[in-house]
Amino acid sequence: MLKIGICGYGTVGQSFIEHLRVHSDKIKSNISEEYEISLIADRSIDKKEHDKDIAVTKDAMEMALNPAIDIIIELMGGIDIPYKLITSAIKNKKHVVTANKALIAEHGDEIFQLAEKYNVYFGFEASVAGAIPIIQTLTNNMSNENITSVTGIINGTCNYILDQMSSNSLEFSDALNEAKKLGYAEADPTFDINGMDAAHKISILASLIYKVKSPLKNTHIEGIENITTMDIEFSRELGYSIKHVGITSKVNNLIQCRVHPVLVHKDNILSQVLGVMNALLVTGDKFGTSMLYGNGAGGDATASAVVANLVEAINFSCNRDMRNKSIFKNSGSHSYDVMKNDDIISPFYLRIYALDISGVMAEITNILAKEDISIEAVTQHEPTDSDSPIPIVMITNNVSGSSINKSINKIELLAHVEGKVHAIRVLKTDDK
């Protein structure tokens, strides 16, 4: 009888217990050993409803040292305490399942090595894109060839806000308030909006796929704070929607790992990922392009991924499924460089405010031409009055970040151009 301990008894923890209760028959048909929930650790467990047959504690660290516990389910959040908990648990030969993306992005390198050294199961399916089985798929069916790139809509809050700005013409702040009201954004949504949450997730995938140390510190991170309803409308006119994505790819030992808004063409299936949904487009050199789509958050969806890991952990502990070992073999061993944003080539969307005076367009295109930048599409509306600046929007050919920045600096100096030029990368098909 395997004894399971749960650390953190919030929404996911409660959904997890409920899932085990409702679907115990299905779960049992996938394992060959009995299990039970033996202990729940939660700081405020005395204020929460729980099954009185399960022992409780307020001290998570008690779990890590408790010799009766075989498998720990960490659902606390935060970094410091889970780090201590999980590393001690592994050293005490306990199997661990976690949904904690920040922890793995920061300390995954060490935890992966510990899991291998102490021969325990370590599952983190729920840490990236909730219910989407991306870890399972990347480490199994997709692990027998080169993964050339992953492009993911991996922050539901950002996707919901951009989708609302697009479909209901809301301004950013109104869409954010709407997201908070519906529980799609946290009270403090900073890490969602500024891209840090997506950066954690894409770093985890990069280190997993490419067997490199977490590239989090070298990840280019932009959020969605600067996207305006106007950008969304102009993009739509040109056949694109704006999505916030994480991208990782590898050519030789040069890795891309970046998080920022992109224009996605309407024929690209990622453009159809609406609301809070998540999706990951993965390209392999043999299977071609695949996409996994689903709920990236929510108690039941996240708990579903945790349950899948628990089943793996149980099967690992009784030698029925030892695949987890392969994940950590050579983890972090490949040396690599992270490609600088300046060197990354893509088309760009540019929005320029200029006075409606003849010659301005020529000045702008001359500056671009000097950097070998050509214009693939342009849109400009009639001015409401001749004294106000009007937005000129264009999409360029494939150019490097440094070329576009040089040009932007020059364009911003033009007498008839006002304010900052707004640049957003366009997702290339072969750059997914």
Place this chain on the structure above:
Amino acid sequence: MLKIGICGYGTVGQSFIEHLRVHSDKIKSNISEEYEISLIADRSIDKKEHDKDIAVTKDAMEMALNPAIDIIIELMGGIDIPYKLITSAIKNKKHVVTANKALIAEHGDEIFQLAEKYNVYFGFEASVAGAIPIIQTLTNNMSNENITSVTGIINGTCNYILDQMSSNSLEFSDALNEAKKLGYAEADPTFDINGMDAAHKISILASLIYKVKSPLKNTHIEGIENITTMDIEFSRELGYSIKHVGITSKVNNLIQCRVHPVLVHKDNILSQVLGVMNALLVTGDKFGTSMLYGNGAGGDATASAVVANLVEAINFSCNRDMRNKSIFKNSGSHSYDVMKNDDIISPFYLRIYALDISGVMAEITNILAKEDISIEAVTQHEPTDSDSPIPIVMITNNVSGSSINKSINKIELLAHVEGKVHAIRVLKTDDK
């Protein structure tokens, strides 16, 4: 050293060998036992290029009895010979991987039981939706809860033809010729076009998920032969595209298993599955809605799924991954009824040819009203001349197949209605 035999050395077989060659390092990192390709069986192997170090035979059955072979990769196609080959191989304790959907739809019940009885690995990932890891996902991450439904675009030929009819306004026959020219349709595309291929695939999924005997014989099967460019254009006007799907779902012991064209709303991500791509929308009672998307055919993509199964087979044979056993436990054991098409409720798209005479619309709506059918949307174009019948297109509320058929029979009898009424189901969100 595990010895592998390949039966059928066509496009997929050749891609498979190439995949093993190019990515041997990646594959080795996922297994703990050595392997080699020992034998290739192919009727016309003397006319094909192959590695001279690998033994060859023209007789596939030799493989099943050869005591030196541990794992058989069946890529022949057809039903009778593969059936004999695979059942003898399993009885000789050989592990088997196949891409043969027709075989499994017809004989899966028996093969699944044999695999369990003889304790061998049986993999068939490539049989449904090529490179999309649908079998792996349904039997692992998604197997710990109730799968309420699967709706899949699982025939690339149909999807390509419908997409071409839509995006390039081609007529069915021209789109089919285009598909043949590009290798997306076979010389005899009957089983793709008439829905039989999709029926094989959805039957396999139904029997896998619901642990029932293959429902192929009770599957309602419609192809795309009757879809016209006009239907596609009218659907678009109403906000839909037309897709050919397989659907399976289960409520209590009542199963739906059907294959036919549907109207998919433009906000449903399935509507964005273009060209030859495949996709499966899966709903679980806990993870909610997920979708897997990718290449459903092609040598490299199919071989990629076969390689993934080979890795599982190797890990099974050395007791490193015994999950395959769970798939066949209780397979075919659940009793069930297949819901009749007459009883299945959905909105319907109706196209009616009628003379542009006042009162016709009233006659039609009266007939529908008598069956409690209301009209949710309607579109009718100006007639080019008053003597020709004009198409009236409408979308109904949720009604049963029998109600719609009764109404259609009456409408077709109206004096000013010409020819047959064309009805297509509309995909409901909660009917996925």
